[in-house]
Amino acid sequence: MGQDQDITSHSTNVEQHAAEVIQSSEERATKKKKWYFYLWDTLDKPKEERWFMFKLDAALLTFASLGYFIKYLDQMNINSAFVSGMKEDLGLYKNQLNYMQTCWTVGYVIGEIxxxxxxxxxxxxxxxxxxxxxxxxxxxxxxxxxxxKTIYALRFFVGLAESSFYPGMQYIIGSWYRKEELAKRSCIFHTSGAIATMFSGYLMAGVYKLNGRHGYKGWQWLFLVDGIISLPVAIAGFFVLPDVPEISKPFYLTKEEVAFAQKRMQLEGREERKPYTKAKIWKILTSWHIYALTLLYVLFNNGNSGAQPVFAQYLKASKDPKYTVSQINTYPTTMNAVQVVTTLVYAWTSDTIFRGARWPPIVFGGLMNILCYVSLAIWDIPEGWRWACFILSGFGGGLSGLCMAWAHEICTYDNEERAIVVASMNEFAYVLQAWLPLIVWQQVDAPKYRKGFITASFLSAALIATAFTTRALHGREISKRRALRGEERYLGEDMIEHMAGKHSFGEGDQ
Structure with a gap:
């Protein structure tokens, strides 16, 4: 009996301590932000929260980024291998590359939800x-x-296994971070994919020097080296991934910090895990959330050249000058470098300058896509501008984290809806990607890809329209909820709102 009282007392003390830290954090949130907040949000938080955030970022963000790095490395290596000898060695002269990508996509789509x-x-x-x-x-x-045929089968199962990672990690990130923290973390996570694509090109350029060693071709060494890089990251996940706050017991967080994390999510209105019921499923399927957010992500993901090595194919087809294998693999990484930089710029401006609004960077990225892909569809343009369009198309590739952050905020009141919507966004993006390249990004059309460039331009225009529609729907939903509750400034809404009214960090963008 006494032991039970001690446990209850300790639990109460933990909750009280967490509440005190939260209150201190909230008091700071209402004050004018220091300049260093705009560099990194934790610098303006109380000491205890800052230490908690440091440990969480170090574990969760590091694992998420490394995991996505190896996931994207293993997803994209087929392109690097294809232009580095695999095509000739295996006699892949028709649309086999498209079929390999489609097999991966089918496995990925089946597994996500x-x-x-x-x-x-x-x-x-x-x-x-x-x-x-x-x-x-x-x-x-x-x-x-x-x-x-062997590659088709293996690529299907690679896609099936990889389907767990991106939507799963986005769901976990959305379970730990608050509004002013979320876009930066989601986008940092996303940039590791672009870095992996860059690294794959440089890796292939380096690994190609092993061509013939121990009976393996250069492109075969790429798969071996990718696997060697991936193995320790996968093993580390068993120890550093913190689960979600309500069931979290990682070695690097104290009980007080876990309780504090739970309180933080309560302030966001972020619901804990609950059983699936018919009413819950019906609510998810009849809400505008899943349809608008899924469409938004589908258009983002397919409104660019995506997994197609269009720049590399252009370089490979060039006769004057003729580029080396190393150049074909490394020059296209400039596009990925642009994507990395712009992704981070989008995240910081969305969380700070735009006061949590996600739509301005999405609209800007869509406009840049239209500019680049319309120019490439024309094709008969100055050579320097053609190179610029290939490189600047990276502006539209860094919007994934913003779309996911927006989904976490819109679906914050239902944990299961949030998990399903995030998975649905990614899944249906790849449903379209499973067959669209077979029509508009055919290998036989390389390097001009006129149908693909035109399609990307139209999808980017639709992305912009969907972003404005989502903004309007969410603003109306927040207004209705406030009216029903009869409160001018309901705290939970202030912490998750990003498109309408005021919040704790200043004026919104309505």
Whole structure:
């Protein structure tokens, strides 16, 4: 009996301490922000919260970024291998590259929503690392593939295993961070994919020097080296992934810090995990959230050249001058470098200058896509501008984190809806990507890809229209909820609102 009282007393003390830290943080939030807040949000927080955030960022963001790095490395290596000898060695002279990408996409699409549903029921720190180990083993197997059919099968299962990671990690990130922190973390996570694409090009340029060593071609060494890089990251996930706050027990967070994390999410209106019911499923399927946000992400993901190595194919087709294998793999990384920089700029401006508004960078990225892809569709343009368009198309590739942050905020009141919507956004983006390249990004059209460039331009215009529509719907929803509750400044709304009215960091953008 006495032991039970001690446990209850300790639990109460933990909650009280967490509430005190939260109150201190909220008091600071209402004050004018210091200049260093705009560099990194934790610099303007109380000492205890700053230490908690440091540990969380160090573990969660590092693992998420490294995991996405290896995921994207293992996803995109097929393109680097294809232009570095695999095409000639395996006789891939038709649309086999498109089919390989489609097989990966089909596996990816099948696994996403089921995987995120699993994450709402089981421990993410077990499920996600297991899937990472699976796709690492399959990447090793790709080095031994000797025909297109074997690659098709392996790519399908790689996609199935990788389907757990991006939507799953976005769901976990959305379970730990508040509004003014969320876009930066989501976008930092997303940039690791662009960095991986860059690294894959440089890696292939370096690994190609191993061509012929121990009986392996240069492109086979790429798969082996990718697998070697992936293995330790997958194993680390079992130890550093913190699950979600309500079930979290990582070695690097104290009980007080876990309780503090739970209080932070309560202030965001972020619901904990609850059972699936018919009413819940019906509510999710009849809300505008899943349809508008899914369409937004579908248009972003497909409104660019995406997984197609259009720049590399252009360089490979060039006769005067003729580029080396190293140049073909490294020059296109300039586009990825632009994507990395602009992704971070979008995140910082969205969280600070735009006061939590997600739509301005999305609209800007869509406009840049239109400018670049319309120019490339014309094709008969100055050579310098053609290169500029290939490189500047990276402006439209860094919007994923913003779209996901927007989804977390819009769906904050229902944990299961948030998990399903995030997975649905990514899944249906790849549903379109599974067949669209077979029509508009055909390998036989390289390097001009006129149909693809025109399609990307129209999808980017639709992205802009959908962003404005989502903004209007969310603003109206917030206004209705406030009217129903009869409160001028309901705290929960102030913390999640990003498109309408005022919030604790200043005027909104309505």
């Amino acid at each position: 089921p995987s995120n549903i699993i994450l709402t029921r089981f421990r993410p720190s077990r499920w996600i690392p297991i899937m990472e180990l699976t796709w690492t083993v399959l990447t090793f197997c790709l080095s031994r593939a000797d025909d297109a």
